[in-house]
Amino acid sequence: MAALHGLIRGLLNATEAHEGVTARGWVRTRREGKGFSFLELNDGSCLANLQVIVDDGAPGSEALPDFQTGASVEVTGDLVASPGKGQRWELRATRVALLGQADSEYPLQKKGHSLEFLRTIAHLRPRSNLFGAVFRVRSRLAYAVHRFFQERDFVHVHTPIITTSDCEGAGEMFRVTTLKGDIDAKPSADFFGKPAFLTVSGQLEAETFACALSRVYTFGPTFRAENSNTSRHAAEFWMIEPEMAFCDLAGDMDLAEEFIKELAVYMREQCGEELALFERFVDKEVRRRLDFVIERPFQRVPYSEAVEILRRSGRKFDYPIEPGLNLQSEHERFLTEEHFKAPTTVFNYPREIKPFYMRLNDDGRTVTAMDVLVPGIGEVIGGSQREERLDQLRENLRRQQLSEADYWWYVDLRRFGTVPHAGFGLGFERLLMFLTGVANIRDVIPFARTPGSADF
RNA sequence: UCCAGAGUAGCUCAAUGGUAGAGCACGCGGCUGUUAACCGUGGGGUUGUAGGUUCGAGUCCUACCUCUGGAGCCA
Structure with a gap:
């Protein structure tokens, strides 16, 4: 009873x-x-x-x-x-x-409300059908993420949220300081003795743990101070970053594809009631998209070949397609939605458009980067095999005008028992958008932080 | 940050430059094992802010604010 x-x-x-x-x-x-x-x-x-x-x-x-x-x-x-x-x-x-009691001023009346209005009452919107469903699903999928990695002997690492390396290379950072007035006047007087920031990625720290515990993953808050005003960006979001020692790019792509598939299956099987609601009120295509990812084998295509496909497609794109330029959203969506009609992994990108830590291929021109593309969203995962060769990593730092001294501990991994290793990063909210069909990232985060807005 | 669009009742939306309205919500009355119940009725407004044009501005003009969509950056 x-x-x-x-x-x-x-x-x-x-x-x-x-x-x-x-x-x-x-x-x-x-x-x-x-x-x-x-x-x-x-x-x-x-x-x-x-x-x-x-x-x-x-x-x-x-x-x-x-x-x-x-x-x-x-x-x-x-x-x-x-x-x-x-x-x-x-x-x-x-x-x-x-x-x-809740009197007649209770804003969440038994009537359809717009998502925009519900965002202004973020403290009450979890009581609505849609947001109750979104946040139950968010919780279950967080569990599914941990289950996926734990079942494969990955160790969960809590990488730091405050960092003093301002050169992680993934965008603008939030400053963390206890100083008043001119905070740049005397950084040595600050709490940590030097400028400190909120992390934009746990990858570099995760690499150190992968080079000790073999398979690790992070799943935690991440911050970007970019002035991005879109439905896909937030200043604070949760990122998942697995990192594997003794693993090459092929193994990295295998894991990424398996991960996406398993979470789509989990959504399908464990969140059926919510999925039906999303299908009815949010995105009629969501179930079809999940099945698409579950049933169709991933296509793998080198960047150079992807560029050729786009060039020969006869399609008019708003942005130019040239070797050496990054693929735009419209290009990525064409590849996965129209050309391959399957989830697609593009790999081996030109080194010029990718960060220093990616491993240089034998051709000397491309690096072992990979992006997983899915219909409706585009890129959901970005990853790479990391440069494990000491000399090459040093050259990469030089080429990108980064100081080796700032990365001394990262370089040390290549001095002492270096191993091939690889990993990828995934924005948890973007995954939720893909799995639920919810179109705005602000609606899959309990209390979204975006430029000009950090209420509640 | 750039481009476009939108701000009118608690919510969703109407309103040729000429008396600001409807549905839902809320109050009251009625009806009903009902299903976001239904029928009747009542109250509810500094039309985002500040200027300007005009006899007269929700409507036209300027600036600003906020939100939304798209782009860039990215996850």
Whole structure:
């Protein structure tokens, strides 16, 4: 019986009627009948509401006028088969109690609200069907991410959030300081004795652990101070970065593709109720896209070949296609959605457009970079085999005008027992957008931080 | 940061330069084992902000603010 005193999810999944159960939650709507009222109760444990029947005169029913949308209540009664359509079980109340009132100013009324409006009430939107579903899915997929790596003997490493290397090379960084006034006047007086920042990637630190524990991954907050105003960028997001010693680019691509597939399968099998909601109200194509990724084998194509395909496609693109230029979103989407009609991994990019840590190929012109492209989104994963040769890494640093002294510990990995190793990075929110169909990154983060906005 | 669009009731939206409206929500009444119930009725507004044009501005002009979409950067 104890379990039945738990969440509404448990009550609705009951296999038989039960007397004397208690449900707690928030009122979604109330309908008054002759001599009794219907309450729809939701506690966020699942999408569905629990229908409650309260007879006039039942203990606590005198407060029913205050059981308005948004109010928190506790109901005790008997779980019985529902004679009405639309639900299997309902709760016949023997006692009701108002825990917390919600008056008519409660902004989340029982009506369709725009996503833009819901963002302005981020403290209340988890009580809506859509956002309850999004954040239940976010939690389960975070679990699936850990499960994927733990089952493959990866060690979870908590890489630092504050860093003093301002040269991780992945974009503008947020400054962390305890100084007042001119913070650049005397950096040695600062808390860490030098300028400090919020991390833009845990990769370099993860590499050190991979070169000790063989297989590691990070899954944590990441920060970018870029003034990016798009539906795909946030100043604070969660990144997943596996790193594997004794692994080359092929092994890296294998893992990336397996990862995407497994999470799509997990979404399909473990989040069916939410997926149905997303399919209906958010993105009619989401289930088809998941099946597309699950069923179709990934295509692998070198960058040079991808460029040729784009050139010969006869398609007019807004941006030029030339060897040595980065592929634009429109190019990536053409490859995966129209040309291959499959998830696609592009690899071996020109060294000029990629960071110093990527391994130089024997041709001397390309590096072992790879991007995994999926339909609807484009790039979801970027990774590479890392440059493990000491001399070559030093040359890469020189070419990109980076100081070896700033990377002394990173270079040390190549001095002492260096090994081939590889890894990739994945934005957790972008993965969520792909798996749920939600179009704006602000709607898969509980409280989004974007330029000019850090409320709540 | 660049380009485009939008800000009118709590929410979603109407309103030829000429008296600011509807639906939902909320109050009241009615009806009903109802399903975002239904029917009737009532209250609800500094039209994003500041200027300007005009006899008259929600509507036209200028600036700013905010939001949205797209681009760049990227995950």
